[in-house]
Amino acid sequence: MRSMWRTLDRESRRGIAAIIAASFVSGLSFGAIAVASGMALWVPLVMSALVFAGGSQFLAVGLVAAGGNPVAAVAAGLVLNARHLPFGLAVGHLLGDRLAARLLGSHLMVDESVAFALAQRDPDRARAAFWACGAGLFAGWNLGGLLGALAGQLIADPGALGLDAVFPALLLALVIPAMTGPDKWRPALVGAVIALATTPLLPAGVPVLLALLGLVAVPRRRPATPDEVPA
Structure with a gap:
């Protein structure tokens, strides 16, 4: 990972570091909202590790907390993440030929890792950007989710801190530029x-x-x- 980081130029490293910091903050919000809304501590942690899709996770927690059907939450998450199908076609060549690498790369394939990879003209830098951004986001999101879930146990009303506004703000930030x-x-x-x-x-x-x-x-x-x- 350190060699990949050195492969990138300064602007790419700065951008990836900023995205990782934002992912950590979003993870804090997700973990706090999930636990404060009544979920067990382990639920957002397992979800973050296995699903690793911020928009879908916020959506699922919001729907279930509002009394919605978990099946509807899963269906909405699948629709929201349908964009990953063309993502895979765009960056599949960066994951290598080994099955383990392709499976891990598929798990780390999110909007930001794909965007940073496609922004690179050099194939080696594109591969380094994808893995560095994906791995950094995974670490930041899960660490933030853990700390947020622990803090969420002490928060009676997440709306009092404005945490309930994070999910709609996140979706607007993703949608409005398009x-x-x-x-x-x-x-x-x-x-x-x-x-x-x-x-x-x-x-x-x-x-x-x-x-x-x-x-x-x-x-x-x-x-x-x-x-x-x-x-």
């Missing part, structure tokens, strides 16, 4: 309306899944053909 045009805003707004309208009527977690109907409720514009483009 909302670059009306064709992307319309499905999101329709999905939000569906979720808000069905929340009082359906069990927790189900409105989140129904919000996916926004993807098909708003037809996307067909690109103009050369003959249709005005001269």
